[in-house]
Amino acid sequence: MGVFWSRGYHGTALPDLLRATKLSRGSLYAAFGDKHALFLRALDRYIADALARMDVELGPRRAPIDGLRTFLAGYVERTSGASGRRGCLLVATAMELAGHDGDVEARVGGFFKAMEARVASALARAKAAGELAAGVEPASAARILVCFVEGLRVVGKTGPTRTTSQATADALLDRFIK
Numbered sequence: 001m002g003v004f005w006s007r008g009y010h011g012t013a014l015p016d017l018l019r020a021t022k023l024s025r026g027s028l029y030a031a032f033g034d035k036h037a038l039f040l041r042a043l044d045r046y047i048a049d050a051l052a053r054m055d056v057e058l059g060p061r062r063a064p065i066d067g068l069r070t071f072l073a074g075y076v077e078r079t080s081g082a083s084g085r086r087g088c089l090l091v092a093t094a095m096e097l098a099g100h101d102g103d104v105e106a107r108v109g110g111f112f113k114a115m116e117a118r119v120a121s122a123l124a125r126a127k128a129a130g131e132l133a134a135g136v137e138p139a140s141a142a143r144i145l146v147c148f149v150e151g152l153r154v155v156g157k158t159g160p161t162r163t164t165s166q167a168t169a170d171a172l173l174d175r176f177i178k
Contacts, residue, residue: 001042005089008096009039040103046089047111051118058118064126065177068145071119072169075149080165084156091153112150116142126177136176148172 003012003020014025017038021028032038057071058064077083090111097104116139123138132138152165 001046001089004039004042005046005086005092008092010096012039036103040107043089043093043104043107047107050090050111051114054115054118058122060121060125064122064129065131065173067122068119068126068173069170071122072145072149072173073166075152076162076165076169079152079156080160080162085159087157088150088153091150112146116146119145123176131177133176133178141176145172 003016007016012035014028014035017035018025018028023031028038032041053074054071057074058067062070078088090108093104094108098108099105120138120142123132123136123141126132127136127138132141148169152169156165
């Protein structure tokens with residue numbers, strides 16, 4: 001996953017994968033099939049890890065607004081400093097492959113839908129608790145927040161300060177809550 005993340009799909013060559021996995025060419029092909037299959041497994045793992053993190057941050061055991069603040073703070077952290085400059089495997093993959101690779105496009109699109117559903121669920125719980133501002137609809141607000149955090153991933157490549165990103169995240173969320 002790290003090799004694809006740092007080099008991109010097209011920039012990753014078989015020798016890079018052999019070094020990273022410490023497998024021989026035959027073992028790599030026997031275990032994963034080919035570069036594309038290995039890439040999809042790495043992308044699936046990245047997505048599973050991200051969704052598991054969101055399940056903790058936005059889950060029903062947490063107060064919805066606190067969960068949303070934690071969710072946004074996590075993105076601020078991951079988009080600041082060296083982590084921000086490294087970028088996001090999913091966003092980089094979407095930019096590189098989504099328009100040309102159906103398997104990748106389905107995974108990236110599925111991830112964004114799953115993220116949006118988790119955010120919308122937290123917002124719906126906040127609405128039920130009377131914590132959302134008048135007129136805020138959970139589904140629309142969730143779409144906005146997903147676009148925002150993925151935009152943070154892109155902007156993070158330019159090295160904004162954590163303080164600036166956090167202030168922006170707070171200002172956006174504050175538009176949705178009472």
